[in-house]
Amino acid sequence: MFKKTFLMMQACGAVTFSCIAFAEASADDNTIELQALEVQGRALSYYKEDETNLVTKTNTSIDNTPQSVQVVTKTLIEDQAARQITDLYRSISGLSQYQPATVTLRGFMQDEILYDGLKGDPFGDFSIPQLFTIEQVQVLKGPSGAVYGAGEPGGVINYVTKKPTYEQQNTLQVTAGNKDFLSSSIESSGPANEAASQRYRVGIYSDGQDSYRNNVEEENQIIDLGYAWDIDQDNTLTVQYTDIHQYLSGARLRGIPTDDDGNFLADTSWNNNEKSDYQELDAQVFQARLDHSINDWFESNVALRYFENTENQKYHEVVGLLDSDSDGVIDTTQRQYRDQVRSRKGITLAGNLIAELGDHTVLLGSDYFHEKNSFLYYRASKTADGVSNLSLTDPVYGQDNVSDYTMNLKTDETTTSDRLGVYAQDQWQITDKLNLLSGIRIDRYEESYQDHMSSEGEKQYNDTGYTARFGGSYQLNDTWKPYASVSTGFVPQDAADQQSSVGGPFDPEASHQVEVGVRSYWLNNKLNVNLAAYRIIRENILQEDPNDSDMLVAIGKVRSKGVELDVMADITPRWVANVSYAYNDTVVKEANDGIQYADGDRFANTPYHQLGAWTRYDFPSLASSIALGSDYVSGQINRQGQKVKPYTVYDLSWQTHWQDWKFQVNVKNLFDKEYAVSGFTDKIGSFVGERRRVYLSAAYQF
Numbered sequence: 001m002f003k004k005t006f007l008m009m010q011a012c013g014a015v016t017f018s019c020i021a022f023a024e025a026s027a028d029d030n031t032i033e034l035q036a037l038e039v040q041g042r043a044l045s046y047y048k049e050d051e052t053n054l055v056t057k058t059n060t061s062i063d064n065t066p067q068s069v070q071v072v073t074k075t076l077i078e079d080q081a082a083r084q085i086t087d088l089y090r091s092i093s094g095l096s097q098y099q100p101a102t103v104t105l106r107g108f109m110q111d112e113i114l115y116d117g118l119k120g121d122p123f124g125d126f127s128i129p130q131l132f133t134i135e136q137v138q139v140l141k142g143p144s145g146a147v148y149g150a151g152e153p154g155g156v157i158n159y160v161t162k163k164p165t166y167e168q169q170n171t172l173q174v175t176a177g178n179k180d181f182l183s184s185s186i187e188s189s190g191p192a193n194e195a196a197s198q199r200y201r202v203g204i205y206s207d208g209q210d211s212y213r214n215n216v217e218e219e220n221q222i223i224d225l226g227y228a229w230d231i232d233q234d235n236t237l238t239v240q241y242t243d244i245h246q247y248l249s250g251a252r253l254r255g256i257p258t259d260d261d262g263n264f265l266a267d268t269s270w271n272n273n274e275k276s277d278y279q280e281l282d283a284q285v286f287q288a289r290l291d292h293s294i295n296d297w298f299e300s301n302v303a304l305r306y307f308e309n310t311e312n313q314k315y316h317e318v319v320g321l322l323d324s325d326s327d328g329v330i331d332t333t334q335r336q337y338r339d340q341v342r343s344r345k346g347i348t349l350a351g352n353l354i355a356e357l358g359d360h361t362v363l364l365g366s367d368y369f370h371e372k373n374s375f376l377y378y379r380a381s382k383t384a385d386g387v388s389n390l391s392l393t394d395p396v397y398g399q400d401n402v403s404d405y406t407m408n409l410k411t412d413e414t415t416t417s418d419r420l421g422v423y424a425q426d427q428w429q430i431t432d433k434l435n436l437l438s439g440i441r442i443d444r445y446e447e448s449y450q451d452h453m454s455s456e457g458e459k460q461y462n463d464t465g466y467t468a469r470f471g472g473s474y475q476l477n478d479t480w481k482p483y484a485s486v487s488t489g490f491v492p493q494d495a496a497d498q499q500s501s502v503g504g505p506f507d508p509e510a511s512h513q514v515e516v517g518v519r520s521y522w523l524n525n526k527l528n529v530n531l532a533a534y535r536i537i538r539e540n541i542l543q544e545d546p547n548d549s550d551m552l553v554a555i556g557k558v559r560s561k562g563v564e565l566d567v568m569a570d571i572t573p574r575w576v577a578n579v580s581y582a583y584n585d586t587v588v589k590e591a592n593d594g595i596q597y598a599d600g601d602r603f604a605n606t607p608y609h610q611l612g613a614w615t616r617y618d619f620p621s622l623a624s625s626i627a628l629g630s631d632y633v634s635g636q637i638n639r640q641g642q643k644v645k646p647y648t649v650y651d652l653s654w655q656t657h658w659q660d661w662k663f664q665v666n667v668k669n670l671f672d673k674e675y676a677v678s679g680f681t682d683k684i685g686s687f688v689g690e691r692r693r694v695y696l697s698a699a700y701q702f
Contacts, residue, residue, distance in 0.1 A: 042616070043568045043576035044528055046075035054138045054158050056427060056437065057117065057147060058354055058361055063519055064427075064435045066471025066485040068532040068564065072137040076578070079616060079627060081653065081666040081695060083183075083207075085129045085137065085157075090612025090631035092139050093564040093580035094154075097677045098605045100253065100687060101128050104678075105154030106141055106536060107560035107586030107606045109597060112151040114158040115287070118305040118348045119148075119369045122283035125342065126311060127246050129159065132185060132205040133224045136160040141564075142513040142534060143489025145467030146439040149367070149421045153489050153511035153536050153560075161287075163238060164199035164228040165189040175207075175697035183207030189226075201226035201240075212268065212691045215250030215275040215397065234293040244283040244309075251279040252315040255685035257330065257392065258676070262635075262643035265330055266392040268674050268688050272318045272335060274397050283309035297356040308345040313338065314402075318683045319382065322389065333390050333683075337380040337405050346371035361427040363439075369419045376412050380405035412452040415495070419445040433475040437485070440468045449495040461498040465490040465508050471515075482518040489513075493554075497542055503551040511538040526570040536560040543592040557590035558603070577615040583608060599641035605678040607646075609634040616653075624656035638679025644686055647675035660701050668693045 049071035051061045062069060072091050082088050089095055089103070098104045101123070102111045113121040113129070123129045131137075141155040148156055168190030175183045185205040192198040203224035210217055223243040230236050250273045257265045289303040320334030350367035380387050385406040388399045425439035446462040471485025490508040498504035517532035541556025562584035569577045585608065588594070588601040597604050609632070616627035629651035636644040650670040656663050669692045676686035 066483040094582040108154035145489035146469035173699040177695040181209040257685035627653040
């Protein structure tokens with residue numbers, strides 16, 4: 001299993017020595033010394049970001065943005081030893097896990113991912129984003145159509161990638177843990193010439209581990225390269241390339257069936273997959289950006305992002321539950337075998353003009369996104385095609401030879417999407433205390449769908465979407481900074497549902513949000529409290545026509561409302577805390593015979609309450625710290641109304657510095673709790689939370 005991991009470790013070693021030589025040759029006078037441990041105001045200095053360009057596409061103070069946005073900083077990511085995005089959910093209010101690779105945000109399943117503000121997700125639908133290449137995780141909550149076009153109404157997640165740096169930074173890190181976890185990484189970034197007008201970044205990461213789930217092993221390898229060039233004082237070009245490989249044996253990993261009260265029907269180590277099953281992702285990403293300063297009040301930027309990935313999945317899926325001994329207790333699963341290949345290629349082009357016109361900051365921009373998805377799917381169904389059943393209580397793996405299955409072609413399809421958006425925005429600072437934000441966007445989208453198993457030919461659809469946003473923020477004084485906004489969004493209907501034969505074409509799904517909030521600062525800026533309340537309406541959801549089951553009608557309507565509270569506190573110069581709480585109530589208001597992913601009027605995996613906390617205490621004389629984290633999620637339901645029990649898990653961290661070294665121990669799920677993070681269906685079950693994991697890492701800066 002660890003062959004690739006050790007090869008990558010050897011590569012890390014080679015890069016280490018070359019980076020040391022490069023640093024000594026080009027930056028003799030710029031040797032990096034480890035700074036003394038900083039404890040004063042750590043929460044508001046290191047966990048809080050003061051400005052972001054996610055909300056407005058301009059560098060704007062978060063206090064002057066009239067919509068809720070949260071930023072998870074590099075320091076908080078490192079302190080929590082977060083390796084992948086699932087490790088950070090507790091630090092983002094209103095966000096919880098839906099499936100292993102998707103989340104619920106403000107009550108809606110959310111799969112819209114941006115990188116540096118651009119569409120193009122290299123991890124596809126089922127692979128979990130890794131954080132090795134990520135500097136920050138930003139979340140804009142609520143509809144984002146006025147800036148980013150089509151998207152789910154809960155919000156959008158943006159990953160800010162690591163860029164080449166002006167100062168030399170070299171880090172070698174090795175981490176070991178239980179379940180045979182082993183990872184290594186090398187990162188080197190800094191000037192490539194004496195004037196630092198050219199800069200580079202090289203990052204290599206590899207890990208491997210076993211799991212508490214039967215048959216599961218995981219490997220990740222990432223190569224991340226970057227180059228930045230200050231062509232002159234007015235132009236900077238940044239180019240990046242990332243190669244990603246992710247392999248999980250015993251996967252695509254699903255849940256464990258439960259009873260109606262949320263009790264697992266099998267041990268939490270149970271897995272419906274054989275050891276030969278796997279999920280494999282290979283992805284490549286190229287990104288370039290040119291920033292140009294036209295004069296002291298006018299600037300522009302142009303960006304390109306190209307990605308391609310292939311996701312292979314060969315796995316067993318539970319499709320039936322049996323009571324084999326007729327004692328009234330489910331004890332056996334019926335399975336299918338699925339062989340699926342998803343291939344994606346996409347490109348994003350975006351350009352912006354930004355003008356500082358007195359009290360106005362005006363943005364004019366356009367973006368174009370093209371993506372082609374291919375999906376090929378074979379399956380063998382139950383015992384008729386040679387797939388054996390699997391016991392929930394005493395699973396016996398290896399009964400079948402996969403090559404003996406009778407495989408049947410289920411799906412062979414290609415979907416091509418083209419989206420072109422044009423937008424305008426004005427940020428008006430009316431007074432020193434009052435700021436107004438207004439923006440509009442028009443999107444033209446075209447989609448074609450080809451079912452290669454059908455003689456119907458290619459299905460095409462095109463339409464136009466309109467979105468807007470208006471809001472304002474006001475500084476009452478140094479303590480209170482309230483804001484309010486109205487924003488809209490849309491999601492195009494699938495091309496396959498737009499044909500006249502089923503009642504199409506249909507207008508896009510539409511959403512709008514009203515949000516009010518206040519950001520406040522207390523105790524001489526040692527305490528930051530942010531409070532937001534929102535109401536989202538989503539409508540035009542396609543439903544079966546109540547008068548004709550062969551037709552569709554756009555009559556579905558869903559309402560989400562809630563409150564979010566985020567607190568950052570420097571309790572003392574040594575003791576800090578970060579707390580996030582969310583209440584959400586999402587219900588179906590109008591529907592014919594229900595809405596997908598809902599049971600009755602309640603949506604799946606939308607907990608009413610969530611509470612995440614992280615607190616850290618420093619010991620300056622020992623150059624050490626200890627931290628405790630907790631994550632509480634209230635009860636949920638799956639898509640068929642079965643309960644998912646509430647849970648609380650705790651994490652522990654210890655960190656110390658010695659010369660150029662940083663040592664860190666992290667214990668996740670401190671009390672080894674068995675729990676489910678979310679639910680799917682009665683057959684696939686609930687997704688199991690990770691059991692206790694212990695990680696010991698050593699990082700050397702040189």
